[in-house]
Amino acid sequence: MNEEEGIVYSKENHLYDHIRFAGQRPTQIGVSKPRIDGVPKVTGAGKYTGDLKFPNMLYGKLLGSPHAHAKILSIDTSEAEKIPGVMKVITAKDVPDLKYGISPARWDENVLCIDKARFVGDKVAAVACVDEETCYKALKAIKVEYEVLPAALDYHTAMEDGQPQVHDEYPNNINTEIHHKFGDPDKAFAEAEYTRTDICEGHRTYSSPIEPHSAISIWKDGKLTVYCSSQSVHYFQYYIAREFGLKMGDVHVISPLVGGGFGQKLEPTGLEFCGAVLSKLTGRPVKMFYDRYEMFQHNRGRHQGHYEVSSAWKKDGTMQAVKVNFITDGGAYTSLGIATAYYAGGLLPLTYVFDHFQFDLLRMYTNLPACGAQRGHGAPQPKYAFESHLDNVAMDLGIDPLELRKKNVRKPYTTTCNGLQIQTCRLGEAFEKLGEMTDWDKKRKPGHLPKGRGIGIGSGSFVTGAGYPIYRNDWPSSSAMIRVNEDGTAATLYTQAVDIGQGAYTVLCQEAAEAMGYCYENMKIVAGDTEVAPLDFGAYASRLTATCGWACKRAGEEIKAKILETAGFMLHLPPEDLICVDGVISSVSRPKVKPLTFSEVAKKYFIIKGPLVGTGVYTVPRLGGYHKGAPVATSICYSFCTQAAEVEVDEETGEVAVLQAWDVHDAGTVINPALMQGQVHGAFAMGFSETVSEQVLFDDKGKIINGDFGGYRVITALDVPSFTNALIPSSDEPSTPWGLKEIGEGSNNPTMGAVRNAIFQATGVSCEKLPMSYENIWRAIQKKKAADAAKK
Amino acid sequence: MYLPDFDYYAPESVSEALDLLTEHKENAKVICGGTDLLPKMKHELLAPKVLISIKKLPNIKKIEYVKGKGISIGAAATHNEIVFSEVVNSKYPSICNAAAQMAANQVRHVGTIGGNIVSAVPSADLPPILIALGATAKIAGPGKERVIPLEDVFTGPQQNCLEANELLTEIFIPDGDMTCSTYHKFALRRAGALAVVGVAVALQTKGCADGACSIEDARIVYGAVAPTPMRGVKAEAVVKGKMATDDVFEEAGKVAYSECKPISDFRASEEYRRNLVGVYTKRCLKRAIENGHK
Amino acid sequence: MTTNYITDRHGIRRYMVTIEVNGIEYTRVIKANVLLVNFLRDELDLTGTKKGCELGDCGSCTVLLNDRPVNSCLILAIECDGMKVTSIEGLAETESLDIIQQKFVEFGAVQCGYCTAGMIMSAKALLMKNPKPTEGEVRAGISGNLCRCTGYINIIKAIMAASGQEAAI
Structure with missing residues (x-):
């Protein structure tokens, strides 16, 4: 370590010695650098949303329906309001009635239930109190009169006539219906030497991140600040702004450390929406939280399904055609379930070759907690059915x-x-x-x-x-900005990307450092914040290392170009003759010229031109069929x-x-x-x-x-x-x-x-x-x- | 989650504790480790106005061997204190093994033998092996003390025979003629899971070292398959007086299958539990004979 | 008998407790229903100890109570009167990390980090009692701590490394 410069030179053995990368092998990637957030996490110093406190902060909770399907006839909050320490109780009349959801094709959820509750735990009212204990007492004191309705609990039969209707707008409880045909599967099956059909039954699971969701809302002077357990500050910002008719610029979403996401923290919840209202009405910060049982009720976990898989073969083991017919249990709301539905069949043709494919699916509404995008999204259960089927065929x-x-x-x-x-x-x-x-x-x-x-x-x-993107827009999917400290001893990466434990902040800093010709050890990151960092859609669909990685790489390359230009000026050499690796700039043609350090060049740049900043952006090219x-x-x-x-x-x-x-x-x-x-x-x-x-x-x-x-x-x-x-x-x-x-x-x-x-x-x-x-x-x-x- | 408010007492003598119990009656609950009580209070299944901690009572955590009589374990001895007790290990490692199979390490450091008994959860891991070894319970009440067979403590699921003003203070495992014992649980995960079925076996054998192993006496106890820990009297009858052979064990398993009284719940169906009792009775008999009290 | 309490105007008793946390004695006046985890997080602002399930099932709130690992969500603070508590914040010396903390960072045993504090406290308790555990003992030692991110493998490797051994997994 060069103490004077504050630069750490990497000495790790390299994984890619055998690979040539455009004439220069990388030094900052391909290496098991320690996590950038490792020390705060092992010392307990790192703060998750639930660890944060603000002056005058209140605590809030949601009241869930005890019935899977019930009309709400009346809500009496008067007893709850009398309890000392209860600051505010809200019901549907106090919140916007604009339906929301993460999938724009089916905005079907209300901030608080208006007419009826659709699953056990569906949010009916919310409270803000001086402490956690009082919240529980207040919830018990709210009197709700329900008319219990028959419930649709079995997704296998939910489409039948006469079944209870979860949403009036969706006849026969069909949330999503898919009928795809590629090639001519019927002909392939008719002509095949061998065919087989298997049926598998899935089950409901929930990823259960160990950190329960929480959200702290601060609505002050027309501006709303939300700290929350979020995989995507952008989608939270967009949907919160939309719900309250605020400008996106007036909604500031911050994701502190996140204790696991797995897809279940991708969409805003009642905690953010009700917390915002409670904060506006009380004029105080409000921390809302789920306990473990409420996490299971909120769910948005794995869909269960009924999976019928058929395939057509030549006797020599050549796969020719596949037909799948799935029914999945979506629960009471859409969440990310439309995408889950398309993924369920859409990903199957990836691993094996077949030319004819039929994919039918019904995603059902039921009076159960809503399912969403759990790790692997729609793929794991259908893949289980398909891989089981393959072994049966092999036999x-x-x-x-x-x-x-x-x-x-x-x-x-x-x-x-x-x-x-x-x-x-x-x-x-x-x-x-x-x-x-x-x-x-x-x-x-x-x-x-x-x-x-x-x-x-x-x-x-x-x-x-x-x-x-999840909702239609023409924004680039990732962007990043790097600012080098005045004296060049550190560089900060700014992006809205979120680290939910997967290591995104570490990997993005490695990618940025590699592109800059700098050292990972000198990188800092400010991320998961809509006000200080540029747009990124967040942590889902296994995207950050690639898409945000492109943005970081491009931002880093811009910095490197500026460094090389300045170094060229300092050394009286053309920039094209210079390379910058591990924070050292040297001449290719004249190895005896004393190399410059990144920091001295960066300092010079600042003195001449001001802040040394690089930006990068990445837009996914147009993909797919029609x-x-x-x-x-x-x-x-x-x-x-x-x-x-x-x-x-x-x-x-x-x-x-x-x-x-x-x-x-x-x-x-x-x-x-x-x-x-x-x-x-x-x-x-x-x-x-x-x-x-x-x-x-x-x-x-x-x-x-x-x-x-x-x-x-x-x-x-x-x-x-x-x-x-x-x-x-x-x-x-x-x-x-x-x-x-x-x-x-x-x-x-x-x-x-x-x-x-x-x-x-x-x-x-x-x-x-x-x-x-x-x-x-x-x-x-x-x-x-x-x-x-x-x-x- | 939160705990409703309560007053807290930590008496330093049994009489003081009994006075408090007498004073507060049904409003009071005894807290020892609290690993069963506090979750129940958080779930609002219980809302005592008064908690009486018995941790400060004299000798309440003591584990000792009373020469010529047996092992005495204070009601507030934790599971891990039993797991690592030299006294218990030297005599009945099977009890230590049962304690070690329970819950998680963090819970075993806090939860107590007394709590495991008075909570009377049908899946509790200690009662079957203690009952198989003929343990008794010492119960203190106002002006009296009674000693009863441990199995009589249990009157139903989460119900015990203690009066509101009584206190379990000690478990006693008498020296006996049993030559081997064991407890095995079947759980749905390798740690921190409740017993779906637990089977304890204690046997008095003869001639095993000479290759002609006969079973003179037997006590078999099933856990988690009846409202209370259940003596397998019919299975005991099958093995008593018999040579220890695989056929006898198999037969005892079949009898165990039919005599247990399990229910179906989300962990396991009645039918599956019956099967497991049969398999585990068979296996425990064999293991006990092979391993002594280990 | 605990008599050291005052009664507020609602008739709720508040008890004086003195607990040594990470080497410092703290005296506070608390209600009897305050759990150790809340005492640490709310009274002392030691938020390194996490709440994951509040029922003693996940181990996120593990701290050492008189050097033994316990779930602080199932312990009344009042019952810790006069006792010694070590939380994750008390593990590292001022400048250097505990060897277990170092190895957790080095071996990629940390992902989201939410279970990490509890996991490290269980590992600490294990190594205090058993400085050279087998891989099986390490697995058993942390089996009361749930992790959703790592699949435990790098955690087991890190704890073995902290004890100067290599894990063969």
């Missing part, structure tokens, strides 16, 4: 499941039958590598593994950022991966343990290997937990019965298997900065299928129902035993 055709996948694997620079354009793709190599790592051929030989043991495979692919829903599933780039799991099943109890899991990724250039591995581990663990352990359960009145971490069993450190990661290294993806690819969501695509297929090999039992809980596995084993006995 019918007498082909090894890995061979079957290799035979039909996606090729690079191809277009899927539904119009998704793939550039680089190394899934084939990933399959090869997985086969070697797992000792696949040996383990799949009958009798090789002990009784009750099995190994299974799944694959996945995901968008590296969505092709289109059919309805074509924008969903488009992306500038797709990641690919495959996973295997080796399991042991106790046939007497159904208990399943994953002994070892493997992941091979085609993730292009990796910016930070440690963070990348963390994403893969986390996605696998979350996927595995969803597969065998988690399920949100309801009583027959639509009330959640396991809305806590005792009953909703997230796996623990004792449940995760050993895990081996591998990469198929590459850097030739043309659409992203340095050829990187997403990592956060594709990684949980293969998991359910891999576990199911391993159990299939271990026991011969097909788990057609999620979760693959011990009891469900035991039941499947019992069923098979009975069937086998009947055959004899």
Whole structure:
């Protein structure tokens, strides 16, 4: 470390020594730099929304409906208002009646229910009090008279005539209906040598970020400031401004540290909307918060679905056509569910090649908590059904499941039958590598593994950022600004991107430093703030490293150009002869010329020209076809991966343990290997937990019965298997900065299928129902035993 | 979540504690670890006006061996104090293992044996093994003290036999003739999960070292499959006086399957619980004979 | 017997407690229903200790009470009178991080960070008692702490590294 200059020179070994990057190998990316927010997080100094306090701050809570479907006849708040410390109680009459939602095609949610409540927990009133304790007392004192209505709780039957209507505007409770046909699937099925149909049942899960949502609203002098647990300050700003008729510039949204998002913190909630009203009415800051049970009720987690998958084949194992017919449970509101619906089928053609595809789907409204975009968005459950189906096909055709996948694997620079354009793709190599790592051929030989043991495979692919913004606009999807400190010893990156734990701030600073020729260690970041940082749409669709990465790269390159120009002036050399690496500027043609440091050049720049600033912006090029829903599933780039799991099943109890899991990724250039591995581990663990352990359960009145971490069993450190990661290294993806690819969501695509297929090999039992809980596995084993006995 | 207001007392003698209980009757609740009580209060299932902490009572956390008689465990001994107790480990490691299977480390440092018993949750992990080993409970009341078999404490799900002015002060595990014991739970996650089924077995065996292992006496207790911890008297009858063979264990499992009285809830169905009781009874018998009290 | 209280005009008793937190004695007058987690966060503004579930299921609020890890959401502050509490803020020396904190940063064991404080406190308690734990003991030692981001693997590696060992996972 050069103490005088305050510059740290990187000495880490480099991951990409073997790759040439336009004549200059990167030094700031491809390295496991420590997280920029690591120290504040390990010392407890970092502040999340719920940790913040403001003078005179009140605490607020929402009152939820106890009924899944009920007319609100009257609300009496008088008793609550008498309680000492209760400052304000609001109901629908006190809030705007403009319907909102994150998907513009279906704005269907009110700030507080006007006519009726549509699920247990639907927001009916809100309170602001001097402390948390008083909030709970106030909620209990609000008297609401309901007329309980019959509820639509089963999405399988919600479309039938005579079922209770969740929203009058949507007949037969159909929220979204998709009927896509690409190629001629009917003909392909009619002419196929072999066809098969399987049906799988999904289940409701909820990502349960460990940080419960909270929001602090401060409405003062016509300006609204909101601190909140948000994955996207922009979408919050846009929708909050829209709801209250404010100018976007008068709504300041700040996302402090966020304790996990997984898609569930992408849209504003009653906490932000009601908190704003309560703050306006009381003239004081109001902190609103959900407790754990309310988190489960607010939900916006994984859709459950009924998945029918059919495929048509040549006998040699060539896949020709696929038909899928899905029904999914959307819950009471749309949330991000339209996109989820299109993703459910739209992403299926990515990993394997087939020319004919039919995709039908109904997303149903039910009187249950609304579902949204949970990690992997619409993909994981359909992918489970599809990967299960593939192993059934492999068995019918007498082909090894890995061979079957290799035979039909996606090729690079191809277009899927539904119009998704793939550039680089190394899934084939990933399959090869997985086969070697797992000792696949040996383990799949009958009798090789002990009784009750099995190994299974799944694959996945995901968008590296969505092709289109969530609401229609023509803004660039990412922008960034870098300001170098006057003396050049630090540089600050400004962007609205949000770090929800995935490591975006670290990775974006690495990308900026790389582009600047600077050092990551001297980077600072100011982000997740709509007033001080330029636009970025936020953390979703695995987009930031690529799209915001482009903006950071371009901003960094602008700085580097200015530095080189100034250095040229200082050294009397043409800028084209200079390079800037790790904060050192040197001459290519005259190696003996004493190099300059970035900081001395930056200081000189400031003295001559003023602030050293670079800006960058990135707009996604136009992608996709012209059919309805074509924008969903488009992306500038797709990641690919495959996973295997080796399991042991106790046939007497159904208990399943994953002994070892493997992941091979085609993730292009990796910016930070440690963070990348963390994403893969986390996605696998979350996927595995969803597969065998988690399920949100309801009583027959639509009330959640396991809305806590005792009953909703997230796996623990004792449940995760050993895990081996591998990469198929590459850097030739043309659409992203340095050829990187997403990592956060594709990684949980293969998991359910891999576990199911391993159990299939271990026991011969097909788990057609999620979760693959011990009891469900035991039941499947019992069923098979009975069937086998009947055959004899 | 929040706790409703209450007054708090920390008496330093049993008589003082009993006076407070007598004074406040149903309005009072005894708090020891609080890991069961406080969540119930947060869920508004209980709203006591008075909490009486018994942590400061003399000897209430003491674990000792009374020579020639047995092990005495104070009601406020925490699960981890039992897990790491040399006294208990040297005599009945099976009790320590049962305590170690409970909840999470953070809870085991706070939750107590007394709380685990008086809360009378059917899935509690300690009662089955304690009952299998013939434990008794000492209950202090105004001007009297009674000692009853532990199994008599339980009268229903989350219901015990204590009067409002009584206090559980000690658990006693008498020296006995049992040569081996074990407790195993089946839970839906490897840590921090309630028992879906728990089975405890204590056996008196003879001749096992010589390869002709016979079962002289047996006590089998099922947890989480009846309103209270349940003695498996029919399964006991199957194994008593028999040679310890896989067939006998299998048969005991079948009897256990039919004699237990589980219900269905969101964790497991009745049918699945029955199956698990059968499997775990069979396995526990085998493991106890193989491992002694370990 | 605890008699050190005053009664407010609503008849609610407020008790005087003295708790040593991170080496400093704090005396406060509190209601009996104040939980240790709220005492730390609200009375002392030590917000490093997080609330995740409030029922003792997630471990985010883990602190050391007389050197033992406990869920501070299930402990009455009044019951900590005269006891010693260590929270995440008390772990690091003034300038340097505790070895566990260092290894958490180094091994990518931190993602969103919300479970991190509790996780580190459980790890600290484990290593205080057992300086060379096996991988299985590490897993068991943090099994009362839920993490949604990391899949635990880098956390296990970091704790093993903090004990001078390498994890074979």
